[in-house]
Each structure stands twice: as C-alpha cells, then as structure tokens.
Amino acid sequence: MKRSTVVIRPSARALSRQASSQSFLLARSSALTSRQRRLYSTHPPNARLNLPIDYATTPLLAHTSQAALSNPELPASVRNGTTKRMNLFQAINDALSTALAEDESVLIFGEDVAFGGVFRCTTKLAETYGGDRVFNTPLTEQGIMGFAIGAAAEGMRPVAEIQFADYVFPAFDQLVNEAAKFRYRDGAGGRSAGGLTVRMPCGGVGHGALYHSQSPEALFTHIPGLKVIIPRGPVQAKGLLLAAIRSNDPCVVMEPKILYRAAVEQVPTTAYELPLGKAEILKEGKDVTVVSYGQPLYKCMAALKAAEQDFGVSVELIDLRTIYPWDKETVFNSVRKTGRCVVVHEAMVNAGVGAEVAAAIQEDPETFVRLEAPVARIAGWSIPTPLVFEQFNLPDVTSKCYLTLGLADVYADGMPRDIRRHQKGDEFLRDLSMNSGILKQSMLHSSRRGVDWLMGIVLDDIILSVFLV
Amino acid sequence: MKSIRAPLLLRRQGAASALQHALRRQSHPTSILTASSTRQLRRSSSLSQRLDAKHVMFPGAVKSEFSSTMRFEHPSTYPALPTYRVVDQHGVVVDQSFTPDLSDEEVIKLYRDMLTISIMDVIMFDAQRQGRLSFYMVSAGEEAVSVGTASALAKEDVVFCQYREQGVFQQRGFTLAEFMNQLFANHKDYGKGRNMPVHYGSKQLNIHTISSPLATQLPQAAGAAYALKIQRMQDPSIPPRVVAAYFGEGAASEGDFHAALNIAATRSCPVIFICRNNGYAISTPTLEQYRGDGIASRGLGYGIDTIRVDGNDFWAVREVTKKARDLALQDGGKPVLIEAMTYRVSHHSTSDDSFAYRARVEVEDWKRRDNPIARLRKWMEAKGIWDENKEKEARESIRRDVLKAFAEAEREKKPPLRAMFEDVYEELTPDLKKQMGELKIPNMSNNDRVVIAVLIVLSITVILAVVGIKYVRQVARSRITARQVDHGEANEAGESENHGQAQAQAQA
Ligand SMILES: Cc1ncc(C[n+]2csc(CCOP(=O)(O)OP(=O)(O)O)c2C)c(N)n1
Ligand SMILES: [Mg+2]
Numbered sequence: 001m002k003r004s005t006v007v008i009r010p011s012a013r014a015l016s017r018q019a020s021s022q023s024f025l026l027a028r029s030s031a032l033t034s035r036q037r038r039l040y041s042t043h044p045p046n047a048r049l050n051l052p053i054d055y056a057t058t059p060l061l062a063h064t065s066q067a068a069l070s071n072p073e074l075p076a077s078v079r080n081g082t083t084k085r086m087n088l089f090q091a092i093n094d095a096l097s098t099a100l101a102e103d104e105s106v107l108i109f110g111e112d113v114a115f116g117g118v119f120r121c122t123t124k125l126a127e128t129y130g131g132d133r134v135f136n137t138p139l140t141e142q143g144i145m146g147f148a149i150g151a152a153a154e155g156m157r158p159v160a161e162i163q164f165a166d167y168v169f170p171a172f173d174q175l176v177n178e179a180a181k182f183r184y185r186d187g188a189g190g191r192s193a194g195g196l197t198v199r200m201p202c203g204g205v206g207h208g209a210l211y212h213s214q215s216p217e218a219l220f221t222h223i224p225g226l227k228v229i230i231p232r233g234p235v236q237a238k239g240l241l242l243a244a245i246r247s248n249d250p251c252v253v254m255e256p257k258i259l260y261r262a263a264v265e266q267v268p269t270t271a272y273e274l275p276l277g278k279a280e281i282l283k284e285g286k287d288v289t290v291v292s293y294g295q296p297l298y299k300c301m302a303a304l305k306a307a308e309q310d311f312g313v314s315v316e317l318i319d320l321r322t323i324y325p326w327d328k329e330t331v332f333n334s335v336r337k338t339g340r341c342v343v344v345h346e347a348m349v350n351a352g353v354g355a356e357v358a359a360a361i362q363e364d365p366e367t368f369v370r371l372e373a374p375v376a377r378i379a380g381w382s383i384p385t386p387l388v389f390e391q392f393n394l395p396d397v398t399s400k401c402y403l404t405l406g407l408a409d410v411y412a413d414g415m416p417r418d419i420r421r422h423q424k425g426d427e428f429l430r431d432l433s434m435n436s437g438i439l440k441q442s443m444l445h446s447s448r449r450g451v452d453w454l455m456g457i458v459l460d461d462i463i464l465s466v467f468l469v
Numbered sequence: 470m471k472s473i474r475a476p477l478l479l480r481r482q483g484a485a486s487a488l489q490h491a492l493r494r495q496s497h498p499t500s501i502l503t504a505s506s507t508r509q510l511r512r513s514s515s516l517s518q519r520l521d522a523k524h525v526m527f528p529g530a531v532k533s534e535f536s537s538t539m540r541f542e543h544p545s546t547y548p549a550l551p552t553y554r555v556v557d558q559h560g561v562v563v564d565q566s567f568t569p570d571l572s573d574e575e576v577i578k579l580y581r582d583m584l585t586i587s588i589m590d591v592i593m594f595d596a597q598r599q600g601r602l603s604f605y606m607v608s609a610g611e612e613a614v615s616v617g618t619a620s621a622l623a624k625e626d627v628v629f630c631q632y633r634e635q636g637v638f639q640q641r642g643f644t645l646a647e648f649m650n651q652l653f654a655n656h657k658d659y660g661k662g663r664n665m666p667v668h669y670g671s672k673q674l675n676i677h678t679i680s681s682p683l684a685t686q687l688p689q690a691a692g693a694a695y696a697l698k699i700q701r702m703q704d705p706s707i708p709p710r711v712v713a714a715y716f717g718e719g720a721a722s723e724g725d726f727h728a729a730l731n732i733a734a735t736r737s738c739p740v741i742f743i744c745r746n747n748g749y750a751i752s753t754p755t756l757e758q759y760r761g762d763g764i765a766s767r768g769l770g771y772g773i774d775t776i777r778v779d780g781n782d783f784w785a786v787r788e789v790t791k792k793a794r795d796l797a798l799q800d801g802g803k804p805v806l807i808e809a810m811t812y813r814v815s816h817h818s819t820s821d822d823s824f825a826y827r828a829r830v831e832v833e834d835w836k837r838r839d840n841p842i843a844r845l846r847k848w849m850e851a852k853g854i855w856d857e858n859k860e861k862e863a864r865e866s867i868r869r870d871v872l873k874a875f876a877e878a879e880r881e882k883k884p885p886l887r888a889m890f891e892d893v894y895e896e897l898t899p900d901l902k903k904q905m906g907e908l909k910i911p912n913m914s915n916n917d918r919v920v921i922a923v924l925i926v927l928s929i930t931v932i933l934a935v936v937g938i939k940y941v942r943q944v945a946r947s948r949i950t951a952r953q954v955d956h957g958e959a960n961e962a963g964e965s966e967n968h969g970q971a972q973a974q975a976q977a
Binding site: 133135138140143145146147150151152153170173174177181185186191194224225227248277328329 | 660900
C-alpha cells in the first residue's frame with residue numbers, strides 16, 4: 001500500500017486509509033520505525049517525523065574522541081588531550097569537581113546535594129572535598145539564594161543548586177533584586193555577587209506535569225545583571241558551567257533534565273571553558289535559520305534533516321547557548337544570509353525568548369530588509385503543563401519545524417506562491433486537515449491510550465504556521 | 470579538614486551517644502567534625518526508638534520526655550523573655566556587675582556619634598521638606614541600638630543594614646561628607662547616584678550597600694558569615710570575624726528572616742542578627758505584625774542563642790553585643806539573635822505622617838520619658854564627664870559641621886550619564902554599548918578622553934601654527950612687496966623723472 005510523503009506520526013492511521021502516489025520515503029521511514037519501535041512503545045508504526053531522538057547517533061553530540069577534540073573553541077592544550085564518555089550529569093559533576101579542585105573559594109550546596117543530588121550531579125563531591133565545601137541546606141530556596149549571594153559578596157564562588165527550576169520562585173526575589181543588582185547598587189565599592197552560579201534542572205520529561213516540567217528562562221532573561229545559560233549536552237555543559245563559575249557575573253545555568261542520562265558524548269578530560277554570550281552555528285545553511293537552545297535542538301535537527309531531504313531547502317541551525325545577554329551578531333548575520341528565521345523553544349510562547357529574538361531581528365534595519373518571511377515561533381502553548389496531555393504541550397518541534405522549513409521554498413524570490421499549487425504543500429495540508437479530525441476525536445474521549453497514540457501533534461497550529469511563513 | 474576520628478568515635482560509643490554527639494555538633498562544629506557531618510547525620514537518622522525509653526528518640530526531636538498529660542502549650546503560659554538593662558531611665562546603673570569598659574573619651578566619642586546622627590536627621594528631614602533632596606529617613610529614638618551595637622564590633626566585621634542604622638555608619642567612621650554625597654546623589658556618591666537617599670554603603674568600612682527589599686540582607690548575612698568562617702579555616706592567619714545584620718521587627722515577618730535564622734543555625738554561621746523592635750512597620754503596630762513573645766522567641770525556635778535588651782540603654786546594647794560577638798565565634802561559629810526594644814519616635818520617612826495612625830501624645834510621652842541620648846547623657850553627667858556647656862558646644866559644632874558638609878555636597882556635580890549603564894555587568898555588553906549610543910553617551914573611557922583631549926590640543930596647536938605661519942609669511946610678503954613697490958615706485962618715479970627730464974630736454 002502506498003502512503004503519503006509527509007507522515008506525521010499520529011496521522012498514521014488516517015494515512016493508512018489514504019492512498020498516495022508518493023512512496024519514495026517509505027523505505028527509509030519503515031526502517032527507522034522498526035528500529036525505534038523497540039525503544040518507544042507508544043510510537044506508532046509508519047511515522048517518520050517525531051521519532052524518539054536517537055541520542056546515540058545525533059550529530060549534535062560528539063560520539064568519538066576525535067569529534068570532541070576537533071571543536072575549534074577548545075584551546076590547543078585541551079585538543080591534544082584525552083576524552084571520556086560521559087552523560088550530562090557526569091559532565092556537570094566533572095565540571096563541579098574541577099572547580100572545587102582548582103579554587104578553594106568554590107562552595108557547592110543546595111537541597112540533598114551532599115549525597116549526590118536527586119539527579120546525581122554532585123555525586124562524591126562531599127566525600128572528596130569535605131562537608132564544609134559541599135553540603136546540604138535546609139529546604140528554603142530563598143535561603144539558599146540569599147546565602148549564596150552573601151557568600152559571593154564576601155569573595156566566595158558559590159554554586160547553588162535549586163532542585164528543580166519549578167521551585168526557583170521563592171528565590172526569585174533574591175536573584176532579581178539582589179544578585180542581579182548587587183554590583184550596580186554598590187557602585188564604586190565594586191562589591192558584587194559575581195561569584196554566584198545557580199544551577200537548576202529544567203524542562204519536560206513527559207510526566208512531570210505542572211511542577212516538574214517548567215523552563216522559566218524567559219523570566220530571567222528579563223533581568224539585566226544575570227547571565228542565563230542552557231547547555232545542549234555534556235561537552236557544552238562542562239565548558240559553559242566552568243565559564244559560569246569563573247565568571248564575575250551571576251550566572252543562572254539551566255540544565256535540560258531529560259538530557260542528564262540521555263545525552264552521552266566524549267568529553268575532554270582536562271578543564272576548559274566555552275564562551276558565554278556566544279551562540280554556536282551547529283549546521284550551516286542558506287535558506288532558513290533555526291534558532292534554538294537546549295533539548296529542542298535535537299528535534300530541530302531531526303526536522304531540518306527531513307525538510308532538507310524532502311524540500312531541498314538548506315537550513316542553518318543555531319544554538320544560542322547563552323540566552324541572555326544573547327549573541328545578536330551571530331543570529332543577525334545568519335538571518336541576513338537566509339532571510340528567514342524560526343525560533344524554537346519548549347517554554348510558553350507568550351513573552352518568551354522567541355518574542356525577543358523575533359523583535360530584535362525585525363528591529364535591526366540591516367536584518368529586517370533581508371527578511372523574506374515573518375519570523376516564526378515554535379514554542380509551548382500558553383498553559384501550565386498538564387500530566388496526561390504533556391506530549392501535546394511540548395511543542396511539536398519536529399513536525400512544525402519540518403512544515404515551516406518546507407514552506408521556505410514556497411517563497412521564491414521573496415514572493416509567496418500559492419501554497420496549494422505547490423505539490424508538497426498540497427500534500428501536507430491534506431494530511432493536516434485529516435489529522436485535525438483525528439485529534440479532535442481523540443480529545444473527546446481522551447483516554448490515556450488515545451493521547452499516547454497521538455503524542456506530538458498540535459495540528460491547528462501547524463496549519464496556521466504553514467500559512468504564516 | 471577531613472578526619473576519620475569522628476566516625477571512629479561513633480563506632481566505639483554506640484548509637485545513642487552517637488546521636489548525642491551528632492547533636493552536640495551543632496554547638497561544637499569544629500572543622501574536624503563538620504567534615505564528617507554527612508556520615509554522622511545519616512547515622513543519627515537511622516536510630517530507632519529504644520524499648521521502654523523515657524525520652525523520644527525520633528530523629529526530629531531527641532530530648533523530649535514522654536508525657537501522659539495532654540497539654541497544648543501556649544506562649545502566654547510562659548513568662549515573656551526578660552529585657553536586659555544596665556542603666557535605667559534616670560541614668561542610674563542597675564546591673565551591679567557592670568563596669569564600663571571604655572575610657573571617658575571613648576564614651577564621649579560614642580555619645581557624640583549619637584548626637585551627630587540625631588542632629589543630621591533634623592536638618593535633613595527639614596531639607597527634604599524644603600525640596601532640596603527627594604527623601605529621607607530619621608532614626609530618632611533608636612540611636613543607642615545602632616551606635617551601641619556597632620561599638621562592640623571589630624573593624625573587620627562585615628555589616629548588613631536595613632536603612633535606619635545611620636548610627637552604625639557614623640560609629641564606624643562614615644564621614645558627614647560621605648553621608649551628604651549619598652543623600653545628594655552627587656558624583657562623589659559611591660552608589661554613583663543610582664540609589665534613593667539613605668541607601669548608604671562603604672566598602673572601606675565593610676558595610677554592604679543598603680537594599681530596599683526588606684529582609685533580603687538576612688540570608689545574605691548568613692552566607693557572608695559562612696564565607697568568613699571558611700576563609701579563616703583555609704587561612705588561620707585571618708583574624709576571627711563575625712557578620713552583623715540589622716532589621717526591623719516588621720521585616721522579621723518576611724520569609725527571608727526565617728530562612729536566614731534556620732540556615733545560619735544549621736550551617737553554624739558566626740552572625741549576629743540584630744532586630745530593632747521599634748513598635749511599628751510604617752503604620753502597622755507590632756500587634757498586627759506578629760503574635761507570641763516578640764522576635765526573640767523566634768530565635769529560640771531555631772535553636773539560636775537569643776537575648777532581649779533595652780534598646781534605649783546604650784550600655785546594655787553594647788554589653789550584649791560584645792557578648793554576642795564572643796558567642797558567635799565560639800565552637801567554630803554560631804548565630805546569635807538580639808532583640809533590641811525601642812520606639813520609633815519620628816515618622817517612618819519623609820513620605821509618612823505618623824499622626825494618621827498613632828496619637829501625638831504617645832510620641833510625646835516616649836520623647837519625654839525615655840530617650841537613649843538623654844539616658845547616656847544622664848549617666849555621663851552623673852559621672853562628671855559631661856555638663857550643659859559641653860552639650861551646648863557639642864551640639865553647635867556638630868550642627869556647623871553638618872551644614873558645611875551639606876552645602877558642599879549640594880554644590881557638587883551629578884555623576885556622569887554613562888554611570889547609568891555601568892556596573893550592570895562586569896563589562897559593558899554589546900547591547901548596553903548600543904543603548905548608550907542611542908542616548909548619545911560617548912562610549913569612552915577616561916583614557917580615551919585624555920587621548921582625545923591631547924589630540925584636540927595638538928590639532929589646535931597645529932592649526933594655530935599653520936595660521937600663524939601663514940600670517941607671518943603674509944605680513945612678511947606684504948612688507949617685501951611694499952618695499953618692492955616703494956623701491957619700484959621710486960625707480961619708476963626716478964625713471965619718469967628721468968623720462969620727464971628727457972622729455973623736457975627733448976621739448977627743450
Ligand atoms: C519586601 C518589601 N515589602 C515592603 C516594603 C515597603 N516597606 C518599607 S519599610 C517598611 C516597614 C518596615 O518596618 P520595620 O522592619 O519594622 O522597620 P522600621 O521601619 O520600623 O525601622 C515597609 C513595609 C519593602 N521595602 N520591602
Ligand atoms: Mg519597626
């Protein structure tokens with residue numbers, strides 16, 4: 001039986017009823033499917049997009065020592081060194097251990113850090129460096145943050161852990177009113193909370209619901225004085241965390257907790273820093289710029305690979321890394337070249353990082369005149385994260401991004417053509433309307449099973465974004 | 470820092486004493502013991518209730534006796550914590566064990582500190598009323614709390630204030646000029662004109678810059694104290710230091726206060742929490758602020774050494790703080806809470822009229838019956854080191870000094886506009902540089918300025934030189950041509966003369 005080209009996973013059932021003339025992608029997709037099915041039972045057959053991310057093969061991670069050491073941002077001495085296979089929490093542990101060893105003013109504390117932390121990031125640190133430098137605090141986020149700021153103001157380099165980003169809000173006052181303003185307030189005295197680094201796990205894992213899923217980075221990007229950093233994997237995490245700890249500005253490091261175990265790569269064994277305030281171009285391209293950070297980067301990668309193949313577009317992928325103050329230069333240069341930009345993040349779309357990036361692009365005269373389409377945002381709905389609906393809430397980066405990117409070549413010479421006349425556009429619009437029906441149906445009797453089956457599609461929005469770009 | 474001694478000890482003494490040992494650690498947290506604290510605590514939590522024990526052995530409460538009487542405790546069934554006093558309202562010593570530890574000159578200096586801030590307060594309050602500064606806060610009636618406590622601290626100790634502690638700054642050596650520079654937000658203000666008036670700070674005097682959000686300084690003080698403790702552990706040549714943190718009884722309702730006491734207790738931080746309980750938080754009286762036995766009772770709840778003191782008694786406040794400092798440095802460090810009972814004689818700030826919520830007579834009574842400055846003065850007069858004349862002289866000279874500093878600071882220039890973008894980050898970000906450009910602030914350092922000034926001077930010199938040379942040349946040339954013309958004319962004249970003569974001759 002023949003199937004459509006664009007197989008958005010949940011539409012599989014609909015598509016199975018539908019005959020299509022296109023089948024050239026089928027072979028690849030079913031091959032992928034059979035491999036992935038073992039990893040992820042809820043993932044339906046025949047899907048091609050929204051497959052579970054294969055962290056073992058993703059080009060975003062350095063799977064070989066050679067790949068890790070060829071990073072041009074690393075100093076020569078590190079590149080001549082060795083690497084070790086680490087997952088994200090191990091790389092963070094490595095960075096923390098390095099910091100404790102190299103600088104006796106480094107302190108590490110928070111809830112449950114002494115035994116290794118609930119995500120194992122501080123394993124063995126208390127044993128190795130002593131309970132005076134690595135210790136548990138009482139359960140008080142505002143206390144932890146205030147304590148850290150005071151210690152920093154007296155010359156220490158505290159690395160405070162907030163157990164989940166969802167629980168940083170009691171500490172919000174200390175971060176916003178105190179850490180961020182300490183240097184400004186002190187003026188000529190020159191005292192600051194610059195030694196401070198705050199680490200917190202963030203983001204969804206699929207079952208965290210309202211209070212174990214949030215990504216509140218945008219709230220901190222509104223605060224001059226703070227640096228907000230989100231690493232995408234172990235190599236980045238070690239370098240960025242060390243840079244944050246050594247930095248003389250207070251840094252908020254948010255760690256996508258889904259990557260703690262999932263993201264594994266070869267990490268240089270010696271100490272190294274990666275630059276703060278500098279984005280990284282992960283893949284060069286000509287037609288569209290995708291700007292993202294953290295875990296969605298993996299989904300972007302999957303989407304752009306499929307889109308490049310299916311639509312013949314060339315996509316540039318940028319990891320912001322430091323979300324504030326962010327690297328406008330790199331993003332602007334890219335968009336001046338491609339003329340199109342999609343910003344992708346997991347957090348809510350309203351007043352999010354996407355809004356800031358889009359506005360900045362449109363404000364920059366040199367970049368604005370090169371724009372051939374409005375800047376698109378792919379982000380979470382403006383709702384809290386509901387447990388059984390979590391997969392509908394995590395932005396469907398892959399299919400949305402895929403579709404958005406696919407539409408990039410609908411615009412020739414900056415002139416939008418009739419989407420319907422574009423063969424591929426026509427196909428996926430058909431798929432979409434079909435899927436919409438299924439989605440609505442299944443939402444009506446939203447059994448857990450139905451929800452699982454439909455994981456990862458948010459269709460009305462896809463139709464919208466198709467027309468937008 | 471690490472030692473295997475403690476765990477060995479635990480093994481030998483058995484579980485029960487291990488628990489007690491672990492508990493004693495709180496009051497005995499030498500570096501040797503804290504290093505193995507994780508293991509100890511794990512040990513203590515795994516203790517189980519012994520058969521037929523008379524006391525609770527749960528990890529969360531270990532010295533509680535079992536009781537067969539059901540009785541809910543209420544603070545009113547206990548007497549209120551006493552208030553320590555050395556000198557009564559008449560200036561008479563009531564603590565017979567008290568001997569002043571200061572020379573006459575030193576007492577007079579501290580008395581003058583109290584007098585200075587009270588005179589400055591009156592002048593600046595009025596100046597605000599005249600519209601010469603935007604805002605002010607007085608500490609009338611609370612001078613002994615700030616000056617008295619500060620006098621018992623060491624120079625190296627680190628201080629966090631709320632905002633009504635000008636006495637702390639004065640006692641530690643903040644000059645009138647420094648006060649005024651901050652109040653007028655001129656270019657000499659350390660805060661570069663960014664903070665509202667009375668948000669003083671001094672790196673030199675180890676006083677952190679005041680921050681408006683209430684109680685945020687308290688967990689910071691715990692962390693700062695922990696930093697001092699660790700630094701001394703790492704380098705024993707550093708003298709022992711404590712942190713003093715000031716706050717009002719209103720601020721003590723903030724979560725940060727509770728977080729601070731709890732974290733300071735569990736981490737054994739050498740910090741003295743000093744509460745000025747002045748009866749009001751703006752308009753809110755203490756009755757609507759909290760229940761129970763004041764702020765002091767909270768300290769006990771957190772397992773902290775606590776004392777309540779008569780805040781209008783300079784000597785009592787000083788003695789208590791001296792002792793608190795010793796305690797804070799004992800056993801490797803621990804927090805201490807002082808609740809100083811006093812009364813806010815004036816309005817909350819220049820933006821407040823307190824007679825909207827309290828009777829005038831209440832304030833007048835306080836002023837008349839009990840004032841910390843009057844009390845210390847009575848003590849000094851009884852001792853024969855002070856009298857009416859000295860008082861008059863002191864008041865006049867202080868007034869003169871304040872007015873002089875006032876006039877000088879008011880005249881000073883405001884800070885440069887670029888100061889508004891600086892110190893947000895250690896270095897200006899590209900964004901901030903761009904925004905500075907939009908505000909037309911030359912993005913230029915002082916070095917750049919010098920270079921540009923030199924260039925301007927040089928170019929003016931060059932222009933002048935060129936113009937000068939041109940002028941000189943021109944003058945010279947015009948002289949030459951003039952001379953040539955003269956000469957030429959003369960020749961011409963001569964020629965024409967000759968010519969004429971020739972003509973004449975020819976005609977002839
Ligand atoms: C977090 C916060 N909430 C409210 C205020 C506004 N405010 C300023 S001072 C004050 C009263 C504080 O009273 P208290 O702590 O007793 O100090 P006092 O003024 O009596 O010296 C209030 C409510 C503030 N500065 N910060
Ligand atoms: Mg008060």
